[in-house]
Amino acid sequence: MTPGTAIGERIAAWYATGHRDLPWRRPGFTAWGTLVSEFMLQQTPVSRVIPALERWLTRWPTPADLANVPPGEAVRAWERLGYPRRALNLHGAATAIAERHGNEVPSDVDALLALPGVGPYTARAVAAFAYGIRTPVVDTNVRRVLARAMRGQGAAGPARTAVDLAEMEALLPADPARARLVNAGTMELGQTVCTARTPRCDECPLAAVCAWRAAGYPRYAGPRAPVQKRYEGSDRQVRGLVLRELRGSDIPVPVEVIAGLWADAAQLARAVEGLLRDGLVEREGDELRLP
DNA sequence: GATACGTGGAA
DNA sequence: TTTCCAAGTAT
Numbered sequence: 001m002t003p004g005t006a007i008g009e010r011i012a013a014w015y016a017t018g019h020r021d022l023p024w025r026r027p028g029f030t031a032w033g034t035l036v037s038e039f040m041l042q043q044t045p046v047s048r049v050i051p052a053l054e055r056w057l058t059r060w061p062t063p064a065d066l067a068n069v070p071p072g073e074a075v076r077a078w079e080r081l082g083y084p085r086r087a088l089n090l091h092g093a094a095t096a097i098a099e100r101h102g103n104e105v106p107s108d109v110d111a112l113l114a115l116p117g118v119g120p121y122t123a124r125a126v127a128a129f130a131y132g133i134r135t136p137v138v139d140t141n142v143r144r145v146l147a148r149a150m151r152g153q154g155a156a157g158p159a160r161t162a163v164d165l166a167e168m169e170a171l172l173p174a175d176p177a178r179a180r181l182v183n184a185g186t187m188e189l190g191q192t193v194c195t196a197r198t199p200r201c202d203e204c205p206l207a208a209v210c211a212w213r214a215a216g217y218p219r220y221a222g223p224r225a226p227v228q229k230r231y232e233g234s235d236r237q238v239r240g241l242v243l244r245e246l247r248g249s250d251i252p253v254p255v256e257v258i259a260g261l262w263a264d265a266a267q268l269a270r271a272v273e274g275l276l277r278d279g280l281v282e283r284e285g286d287e288l289r290l291p
Numbered sequence: 292g293a294t295a296c297g298t299g300g301a302a
Numbered sequence: 303t304t305t306c307c308a309a310g311t312a313t
Binding site (some may be wrong): 043044045047048080081082083084085158197198226229231234235236237239240243274278 | 292293295296
């Protein structure tokens, strides 16, 4: 057994002794449910996803159910989860699954990657968690755990997909069922124990072997993710206001109503242009509506 | 590789 | 109050 898989086994054993009871971990949870949950979890906390996920799956229990409504209905039902292009992409993915995959979410990573809005993380998460396939699942939690335990760094730094996947691959046992526990357990560990701000190292199953702990918790000095721009006054905020208005209306909204949402007309026009370009909004005459 | 993309809660 | 952070993806 390599040192890497020894760490993996510690994580699997810790996870197996107890973890949170999340909807997507329930027995019988569908692959479609897993796909929807992974879309919603992209940059959105678990606590906000859970209620939205349950409403979504009640309304659209299979991909074809979603594919059979206009994409704007997906954007509307997305409500305030943020990054509404995810709703559009999920609708596109559902359509592709209904049309090209017999209404069954594919289990193959490459087939998943071909779906809109599905990237390296989501494709492998669905393959691993919905289908039990042995493949490294790397998200922000996993990258932080690996940076600390394996490399002795306090933070993960920028993502490097190929390197990150290889590093996680080295932790996976050969047995797919066991590998799945390592994938789920590493994410769980990063989210509940090896947290970004105040890690609870006294509860960590890796404390005895953690490189960061052994080094005395050196402050992270490497490259950091660029600071996100201020949201107040940003184009993002204006796009959000426009979309909120459209979601709240069952009929097309006159542009003069939209014009009242934001004082800076040039910025508002830029935001609307962006929404049109992204396909989140359609224009018909002097009215705007969801697609 | 850098940047844009929502929203809300916690420190 | 400001900053950080959250199961990322597309360009």
